[in-house]
Amino acid sequence: MKFFEANFDGLVGPTHNYAGLSIGNVASLSNAKNSSSPRQAAKQGLSKMKALHDLGLVQGVLAPQERPDVYTLRRLGFTGTDAQVIEKAAKQAPAVFKAVCSASSMWTANAATISPSADTADGKIHFTPANLTNKFHRSLEPVTTGKILQAMFRDPKHFAHHTHLPDNDHFGDEGAANHTRLCSAYGKQGVELFVFGRYAFDSSKPIPKRYPARHTLEACEAVARLHGLSDEHVVYIQQNPDVIDQGVFHNDVIAVGNQNVLFYHQQAFVDTQHKLAELQRKFGNDAELHLIEVKDSEVTVEQAVKTYLFNTQVITLPNGEMAIIAPTESQDNPAVSAYLTELTQRNTPIKHVHYYDVKQSMQNGGGPACLRLRVAMSEGEKQALNQHVLMNESLFATLNQWVDKHYRDQLSEADLVDPQLLLESRTALDELTQILQLGSVYQFQQD
Ligand code: SUG
Secondary structure, eight states: OOEEEEEEEEOOOTTOOOOOOOTTOHHHHHTTTOOBOHHHHHHHHHHHHHHHHHTTOEEEEEOOOOSSOHHHHHHTTOOSSHHHHHHHHHHHOHHHHHHTTOOGGGOGGGTEEEEOTTTSTTSSEEEEEOOOTTSHHHHTSHHHHHHHHHHHSOOTTTEEEOOOOOSSGGGOOOGGGGEEEEOSSTTSOOEEEEEESBOSSOTTSOOOSSSOOOOBHHHHHHHHHHTTOOGGGEEEEEBOHHHHTTTOOSGGGTEEEETTEEEEETTSBSSHHHHHHHHHHHHOSSSOOEEEEEOTTTSOHHHHHHHTSSSSEEEEOTTSOEEEEEEHHHHHSHHHHHHHHHHHTSSSSEEEEEEEOOHHHHTTTOOTTTTEEEEEEEHHHHHHSOGGGBOOHHHHHHHHHHHHHHOOSOBOGGGGGOHHHHHHHHHHHHHHHHHTTOOSOSGGGTO
């Protein structure tokens, strides 16, 4: 049977804006208050999806969420019509209001953790939406994320969905951004690598001093239990607290893996040698494991954070060779682009580099890898999922037209208060649920 990895990219929502909401995420803070282009952002994302489809990969679309989130504002005590709720919140609690306007669900690497059927005890693909407790604006995502994932992966014969972990910092879970699966082939049992920032119940362990560690070991262990993974095929690694303090707020800003390749920076982890030895042992000898370590002398952590060298997608092309999907920021930096060119000439499976412009997302700290959620699957599992979310020529054209029809070209902080934006967003999302045949996944569709 044929197995492969599919990527589901977040479609950027109509309220994409720069609000400086993510302490610890250098780009988010440094672009705060800049005006954004939701239309350009959505189109940049669609172009990357189409490019991966054209490279021969299975590519899907994950729908955005409804923003501004007036339901949360009502929970927080704002009353009246939707327009009044928005106006009062913007005036009385501007920071809260900005948070409920964020289009952050676009970074679907944080949507969930997914374990493919080859790894799970019951032979199903398991999904756990991430609770994203560390940032208020992101903690609003998991319920709708769960509904959208269930509308895409409906068949209970193949797909098992879990509720997100308890909403508390002790179980802070940032999803697949801190999870990598290594395997000799997509259909074979793999090793699932969970990376965490801190221990929730042990204060003797190291933690960052400046920026938050969003994800806990205990959250990783809970997801591994829920998914029915065997201890012999799981490795937990702590992220180096010093790199979190340098702006590495998720592990996918400093490491990325695919099949038998782990590409990471020398400073990414705590106890690196010991942990990689465990990984090598659990990976076994079915294939050569390529551990590609980037030294400080080649690329500094600062350069990696600026250029998102590691927030790249390492993908396997239909001919078996691997390609790196990198942002143009990596191409524009001479040291980083020279590194990538040289990497393709080495004796590793990575043979190509492709650069894409996702600047609208990058300015909020989201590179190519943040925009995608990976699901390793078989042809049979692919047939069981909602076919309307899969990218092809026709969906690409339809979604571009949909963006042109509904999205603003420019959005500033002041525009978020316009009650018309909520109506535009709802009209757009209602139409999108018909295009993608998701059913009623949004709260406004249930009112
Ligand atoms: O959670 N930025 C996101 C970026 C997520 C990137 N994802 C991965 N690395 N996988 C975050 O920090 C900024 C929103 C704002 O400031 O307007 C934001 O939420």
